[in-house]
Amino acid sequence: MRLRLRPRDDSYYEMFADSANNLVTGARLLTELISEDADREAVGERMRACEHAGDERTHAIMRRLNGKSATPFDREDIYRLASSLDDVMDSMDAAVDLIGLYRLERLPKGIIAQVEVLERAAELTAEAMPRLRTMDDLARYWIEINQLENQADQIYRRLLAHLFSGEYDALTVMKLKDVVEELETAADAFEHVANTVESIVVKKS
Numbered sequence: 001m002r003l004r005l006r007p008r009d010d011s012y013y014e015m016f017a018d019s020a021n022n023l024v025t026g027a028r029l030l031t032e033l034i035s036e037d038a039d040r041e042a043v044g045e046r047m048r049a050c051e052h053a054g055d056e057r058t059h060a061i062m063r064r065l066n067g068k069s070a071t072p073f074d075r076e077d078i079y080r081l082a083s084s085l086d087d088v089m090d091s092m093d094a095a096v097d098l099i100g101l102y103r104l105e106r107l108p109k110g111i112i113a114q115v116e117v118l119e120r121a122a123e124l125t126a127e128a129m130p131r132l133r134t135m136d137d138l139a140r141y142w143i144e145i146n147q148l149e150n151q152a153d154q155i156y157r158r159l160l161a162h163l164f165s166g167e168y169d170a171l172t173v174m175k176l177k178d179v180v181e182e183l184e185t186a187a188d189a190f191e192h193v194a195n196t197v198e199s200i201v202v203k204k205s
Contacts, residue, residue: 010072012061013133019057019085020126026050026092027122030115033096034107044100051093058086072133077200084192085125091186092118095179102175110159111176114183117152121145121190128197135201145194152187156180 029050033043061082065071071078099107128141159180163173 010133011064012072012078013130015057015061015064016081016085016132017126017129019054019061019082020122020129022050022054022057023085023088023092023122024119024126026054026089027115027119030092030096031119033099034112034115040100044096047093047096051089054086054089058082073200073204077196077203081193081196081200084189084196087189088122088186088193091182091189095182095186098175098179098182102178104172104175104179107179108159108162108176110155110162111180111183113155114152114159114180114187117148117155118183118186118190121148121187124148125190125193128194132197132200135204138197138201142194142198145190149187149191152184156184156187 026047029043029047032038033040033047061078065075065078065082098104124141124144128138131138131141160177163176163180168176
């Protein structure tokens with residue numbers, strides 16, 4: 001009897017690329033938010049729209065994953081990759097929201113460094129997603145992301161030390177710490193994306 005194979009659904013590649021490109025938009029909005037004379041309310045609205053767009057992309061991947069078409073790699077890895085990309089956006093959106101809600105006018109310079117790391121990680125991730133189709137030249141991507149995450153950890157620790165140096169009152173410390181922790185969580189989520197990509201490549205090799 002001749003076996004009938006299910007057609008492989010390659011639309012995931014484009015969907016992951018779209019999700020990663022949306023992270024670049026989110027990271028650039030973060031950069032805009034912390035710049036001088038930024039219209040924080042307007043940036044906040046654009047970030048919320050960006051986060052909603054990210055949710056829609058994630059839900060689309062999950063709906064497709066529940067179908068019967070064959071996937072280009074393990075369903076578990078597709079789920080992990082989509083979830084990790086979504087986690088990055090959620091944390092960046094939360095940081096923007098907190099800065100607005102807390103009415104934080106003056107931000108430590110270390111936060112600028114955190115955001116610069118996130119923007120670079122977003123760019124690397126967006127460049128890497130299309131290469132999932134061929135699995136070519138992805139090792140450099142996850143190595144660079146891991147290096148960026150180590151850099152983010154160092155910035156985070158220095159920021160915490162600065163926040164507790166006595167320069168800020170206790171309430172401001174609590175507000176700034178919430179923002180700093182969301183940005184650190186976003187950096188961690190970028191590493192989870194890279195680790196998932198590495199796992200996919202290893203399984204395919």
